[in-house]
Amino acid sequence: MAVHEPQQSQTTPPDISRRGFLFALGVGLNVVAATLVAIPIIGYVFSSFRYKTLQEWIQLGPLANFPEGQTRLATYRNPFTSPWDGSTADIPCWVRRLDGEKFQVFAINCTHLGCPVRWFQESGLFMCPCHGGVYYADGSRASGPPPRGLFEYEYKVQNGHLWVLGGQLPTLSSPEA
Amino acid sequence: MGPGMLRSVALWLDQRLHLTRLFASTAGHSVPASAHSWFYVFGSGTLLCFVIQVVTGICLAFVYAPTANDAWTSLLFLNYQQPLGWFLRAMHYWGSNFMVAVMTLHMVQVFLFGAYKYPRELTWISGCILLLCTLGMAFTGQILRFDEDAYWGLGIGASITGRTPFIGSRLVHLMLAGPIIAAETLSRFFTLHVFVIPGLIIALVSMHLRLVLTAGINEYPQPGKLVRKETYVAEYEALVHTEGVPFVPRAIGKDLIFSALLMVGILACAAVFGPSGPSGPPDPTQINTAPRPDFYFLSLFALFALLPPYSETFLLLVGPVIAIAFLFLLPFLSGTGEKSPRRRPVAVLSVMLILLVIGLLAYLGTYSPWSPQMDAWSGAPTPVEYVKGRTPLELQGALVLQNKQCRNCHSLGEEGGRRGPALDGVATRLTRDQLIRQVIQGGGNMPAYGKNLAPHEVTALVAFMQTLHQPHEALARDATVPALQKR
Numbered sequence: 046m047a048v049h050e051p052q053q054s055q056t057t058p059p060d061i062s063r064r065g066f067l068f069a070l071g072v073g074l075n076v077v078a079a080t081l082v083a084i085p086i087i088g089y090v091f092s093s094f095r096y097k098t099l100q101e102w103i104q105l106g107p108l109a110n111f112p113e114g115q116t117r118l119a120t121y122r123n124p125f126t127s128p129w130d131g132s133t134a135d136i137p138c139w140v141r142r143l144d145g146e147k148f149q150v151f152a153i154n155c156t157h158l159g160c161p162v163r164w165f166q167e168s169g170l171f172m173c174p175c176h177g178g179v180y181y182a183d184g185s186r187a188s189g190p191p192p193r194g195l196f197e198y199e200y201k202v203q204n205g206h207l208w209v210l211g212g213q214l215p216t217l218s219s220p221e222a
Numbered sequence: 223m224g225p226g227m228l229r230s231v232a233l234w235l236d237q238r239l240h241l242t243r244l245f246a247s248t249a250g251h252s253v254p255a256s257a258h259s260w261f262y263v264f265g266s267g268t269l270l271c272f273v274i275q276v277v278t279g280i281c282l283a284f285v286y287a288p289t290a291n292d293a294w295t296s297l298l299f300l301n302y303q304q305p306l307g308w309f310l311r312a313m314h315y316w317g318s319n320f321m322v323a324v325m326t327l328h329m330v331q332v333f334l335f336g337a338y339k340y341p342r343e344l345t346w347i348s349g350c351i352l353l354l355c356t357l358g359m360a361f362t363g364q365i366l367r368f369d370e371d372a373y374w375g376l377g378i379g380a381s382i383t384g385r386t387p388f389i390g391s392r393l394v395h396l397m398l399a400g401p402i403i404a405a406e407t408l409s410r411f412f413t414l415h416v417f418v419i420p421g422l423i424i425a426l427v428s429m430h431l432r433l434v435l436t437a438g439i440n441e442y443p444q445p446g447k448l449v450r451k452e453t454y455v456a457e458y459e460a461l462v463h464t465e466g467v468p469f470v471p472r473a474i475g476k477d478l479i480f481s482a483l484l485m486v487g488i489l490a491c492a493a494v495f496g497p498s499g500p501s502g503p504p505d506p507t508q509i510n511t512a513p514r515p516d517f518y519f520l521s522l523f524a525l526f527a528l529l530p531p532y533s534e535t536f537l538l539l540v541g542p543v544i545a546i547a548f549l550f551l552l553p554f555l556s557g558t559g560e561k562s563p564r565r566r567p568v569a570v571l572s573v574m575l576i577l578l579v580i581g582l583l584a585y586l587g588t589y590s591p592w593s594p595q596m597d598a599w600s601g602a603p604t605p606v607e608y609v610k611g612r613t614p615l616e617l618q619g620a621l622v623l624q625n626k627q628c629r630n631c632h633s634l635g636e637e638g639g640r641r642g643p644a645l646d647g648v649a650t651r652l653t654r655d656q657l658i659r660q661v662i663q664g665g666g667n668m669p670a671y672g673k674n675l676a677p678h679e680v681t682a683l684v685a686f687m688q689t690l691h692q693p694h695e696a697l698a699r700d701a702t703v704p705a706l707q708k709r
Contacts, residue, residue, distance in 0.1 A: 093392070093399060125401050127405040130405045131291030131405070132507070133373065133504055133505070136402065158381040159377030163510070165599075165630075168627040168674055169674040172596065175526075176526055179594075181669065182674075188668060190526070190531045190534065213401035214377070216381055216385075217385050218384045218385065
């Protein structure tokens with residue numbers, strides 16, 4: 046259809062510059078428009094980059110629930126939750142009450158690869174079912190592949206209740222539970 | 223409607239859709255006659271598996287509820303309520319297994335036959351990206367089976383990601399779409415599994431197939447026939463010109479037979495073995511679980527247990543990059559020369575070694591000897607012959623051994639964990655003093671029990687362990703103490 050036009054335009058330089066200008070303008074406009082489109086999309090997809098750590102004080106229950114000298118499993122509803130989270134926002138943790146108001150609260154996740162560690166009262170050890178990581182009662186590493194001791198929550202005692210500062214899955218790069 | 227009418231309709235369509243021309247330049251293109259081989263059926267087989275996955279996947283998406291709250295229940299609904307839901311789930315599961323298996327065979331064949339060499343570098347590279355996409359589908363698919371293994375599998379993925387220096391926590395939050403594994407995490411993996419990766423696969427398969435047309439299909443390699451950049455293309459064109467046959471119908475026969483067998487295989491496995499899971503609900507408070515990945519990631523799972531801890535972060539983050547870079551660079555590292563596996567012993571041995579290592583790791587992953595057996599202390603009684611005729615002190619020691627959960631890691635009479643050495647015959651390996659030291663201080667891979675054992679418990683435990691030897695076997699003794707001067 047437009048077979049003869051290129052030959053014509055070769056003989057008329059002003060036309061080249063006009064077509065060239067329109068082409069360049071078209072490309073330029075599209076680059077600008079595409080960038081504008083991309084900004085909200087990238088901002089949306091990478092929105093999680095805006096926050097670093099999400100933490101809030103969470104009530105774990107009255108002190109009477111945690112006998113002295115024992116380690117008990119406690120669970121809480123994660124403070125940052127969506128209505129359709131289901132049971133996934135119920136997070137367990139290990140509460141060790143040394144004496145009085147001295148506690149240690151450990152994240153459930155093994156520091157090796159995040160599997161749930163189990164407490165064995167008799168031998169005073171936490172054992173991981175995935176790759177055999179073992180921790181002592183105070184959370185320090187005993188054996189196996191874990192690179193460090195268990196992740197610990199900050200805690201406080203207020204009005205006879207135990208509170209922990211938590212809200213995110215602890216990993217090696219952000220060990221705050 | 224007579225045959226003349228039919229013919230004119232066909233011609234009318236062909237004139238507009240250019241079907242005969244399309245056929246001649248695609249399915250009917252000429253391939254070397256030697257490509258009609260049983261070794262060349264795996265590529266089309268993988269594609270068939272992908273088509274089955276798309277069809278069964280769409281069917282599952284009709285019913286599956288991709289929200290953290292409902293996904294697990296909707297899988298149970300699929301299994302037990304939805305007519306044939308269990309069968310579609312089974313087909314999707316077995317289709318994925320077959321796809322990974324046939325894709326692996328395809329890759330091994332392509333590698334051994336030198337098909338990645340000049341001028342088919344990009345065919346190989348697009349295939350490598352397809353391999354990664356397929357593994358991505360396998361992982362994300364395992365997450366969509368939103369059960370306890372999926373939940374803790376995400377935990378493992380997040381923990382690996384969290385080892386990235388500097389931006390680790392941000393990447394974890396990007397992966398989980400939030401601070402914990404929850405609703406948005408499943409939505410994210412659903413999107414990856416259903417839109418993003420399949421879209422990539424379709425685009426890459428198109429590229430892969432187009433490259434099969436433009437760069438041709440590898441002729442069956444002849445030992446001694448070397449690939450030279452200067453001459454290969456001309457030689458190949460001459461070969462296709464003289465000995466070429468149209469792929470359809472002259473070279474597709476074996477592909478068709480293999481594809482039919484594959485479909486029957488998937489149907490048979492689905493019917494006999496059924497769908498996989500779901501296991502327990504994705505409730506992190508149910509901590510009495512031993513998460514295991516699906517078959518394809520068992521070897522990786524085993525590797526995590528066996529790597530020396532100090533090298534782990536480095537190998538987890540850098541190892542895959544090096545492996546993938548090596549795969550991509552392969553056609554540039556050995557792009558010419560010999561193609562036949564008969565003259566490429568290093569290539570053949572490499573394949574055998576890699577498959578052996580992956581197979582062995584996967585085997586170890588299935589029974590994971592490194593994991594403590596959590597219920598052995600309460601579930602596996604001390605064998606009767608070990609307590610017969612023992613003194614009260616030794617019997618007390620047997621109780622300590624049981625109660626302190628030693629059996630979770632140490633087996634006795636073939637029962638118990640395999641994390642540590644079996645305790646049968648331990649008295650022949652360690653002296654009394656060494657036993658005491660090992661129990662109290664730990665060492666090797668054993669925790670120290672000093673704080674959790676009272677002195678009298680240690681005495682009893684060691685007394686019992688000293689009875690753990692066959693009657694004819696001598697006790698271990700300290701070489702620095704003269705043999706006659708017994709304790």
